Amino acid sequence: MSDITREQVLEYDQKYNQHPWLTGTVNAIPVEKADGVYFWDYNGKRYYDMSSQLANVNLGYGNxxxxxxxxxxxxxxxxxxxxxxxxxxxxxxxxxxxxxxxxxxxxxxxxxxxxxxxxxxxxxxxxxxxxxxxxxxxxxxxxxxxxxxxxxxxxxxxxxxxxxxxxxxxxxxxxxxxxxxxxxxxxxxxxxxxxxxxxxxxxxxxxxxxxxxxxxxxxxxxxxxxxxxxxxxxxxxxxxxxxxxxxxxxxxxxxxxxxxxxxxxxxxxxxxxxxxxxxxxxxxxxxxxxxxxxxxxxxxxxxxxxxxxxxxxxxxxxxxxxxxxxxxHHILEHVNEVGKVFGELLEDIKARHKSVGDVRYIGLFGAVELMKDREKKIPLVPYGYDENKIMAKIQGLLKERGFAAFGRENNINITPPLIITEEQLRDAFVILDEVLTIVDNEFI
Ligand SMILES: Cc1ncc(COP(=O)(O)O)c(C=O)c1O
Known part of the structure; x- marks a missing residue:
């Protein structure tokens, strides 16, 4: 276990750690601890882990x-x-x-x-x-x-x-x-x-x-x-x-x-x-x-x-x-149960936001596909080339509000821990809804 300070984490990470897939010095969130479907940064800010990190922490933290x-x-x-x-x-x-x-x-x-x-x-x-x-x-x-x-x-x-x-x-x-x-x-x-x-x-x-x-x-x-x-x-x-x-x-x-x-x-x-x-x-x-x-x-x-x-x-x-x-612990049954709510919430997001072209989901495996023009099916960012880092900005807006997700191309992938409750899902989706309103108004 490491007990260095938040400032040291940031300093050493930026000076000595090569982050995979990223360019140069990265302003990464210094994460201190985690429990269940949440993790916290060193300032005590709580995030919903809506990606189970890289869709791997399926049973959440603290199992x-x-x-x-x-x-x-x-x-x-x-x-x-x-x-x-x-x-x-x-x-x-x-x-x-x-x-x-x-x-x-x-x-x-x-x-x-x-x-x-x-x-x-x-x-x-x-x-x-x-x-x-x-x-x-x-x-x-x-x-x-x-x-x-x-x-x-x-x-x-x-x-x-x-x-x-x-x-x-x-x-x-x-x-x-x-x-x-x-x-x-x-x-x-x-x-x-x-x-x-x-x-x-x-x-x-x-x-x-x-x-x-x-x-x-x-x-x-x-x-x-x-x-x-x-x-x-x-x-x-x-x-x-x-x-x-x-x-x-x-x-x-x-x-x-x-x-x-x-x-x-x-x-x-x-x-x-x-x-x-x-x-x-x-x-x-x-x-x-x-x-x-x-x-x-x-x-x-x-x-x-x-x-x-x-x-x-x-x-x-x-x-x-x-x-x-x-x-x-009947996790598959839970995924199928709460997955229904997940699907409903995603369909609601699609119905309410003009930037959302498609939502895809199965169990707790979901994606929101963002379009610049959903009638003509023009993606929000061209394949393989997000010159203005639009998707990173959207992920940043979500993180600022405590919703940590991941994604590629014009998709926001949502893969929460399989232990997430209906109440937690609904709560987290309020943040997604808020950010997509910003996307509707300012990004397309
Ligand atoms: C479908 C799939 N296969 C393989 C890999 C590679 O796994 P790892 O990063 O553990 O090497 C990943 C990683 O995201 C993946 O999603």
Missing amino acids: KEIIEAVKKQVEILPYIAPAYASGPRAELAKKLIEIAPDNMGKVFFSCGGSDANEAAIYAARTFTGKSKILSRYRSYHGSTLGSGNLSGDPRRFALETPAATGFLKFFDPYVYRSNIKFKNDAEASAYYLGLIEEQIQYEGSDNIAAIEVESITGANGVIIPPDGYLQGLRALCDKYGILLICDEVMAGFGRTGTMFGFEHWGIKPDIISFAKGVTCGYVQLGGIIMSKEISKYFEDKTFLYGLTYSGHSLACAAGLAAVNYYKE
């Missing part, structure tokens, strides 16, 4: 079960190398296989989402003996070399080097922004799946190891696929002998009202990548869950990928406590 599990584990065995067997690692792996679809065999643990997706890329290429991996433009899968190239959003640009080959992109089923007026979900799904099938033919199915998608796109604006899309993608993968990898790093662990996002459409992926909500950020952990068939392949082939902290004891102890907590 006694997770804290106690980590405390106990640190005294018994804080760390043991991956070559040994340990209680937390073995039990969590078993638990994850139990909550995953019945085609799943084994778990490989990483430290977070990026290296989980590196493992997914490795396992898919090795298992199939093929190299190309298809993913979507409006996606984020991590920032290491492979996972960064798998990502579609502009964060991949710095990582696109000749050293990373075989990563191809296709368009998202982003129905709201499509020029085509689809009659229903089936029509939209058929359209997008048709494009993918054509691309598979152009690329050659014999060269494609896997298609990886976020089951429900997260950071890039909570894009929920039309009904039939994921089922159709599964069928295409089966037809052409391609693996389906579902990235559940953000959508997983209760966020959408099911344990995994793909469950809404009843499909079974070949590989699931996970991180974030598995431990709720109390200790960092990620990994992949592999199908029985892929796991069997590695029975007599070495799994040539590993990390010193793979299946870290403290992380797995936290994960075990968190996964048990979701079940024992």
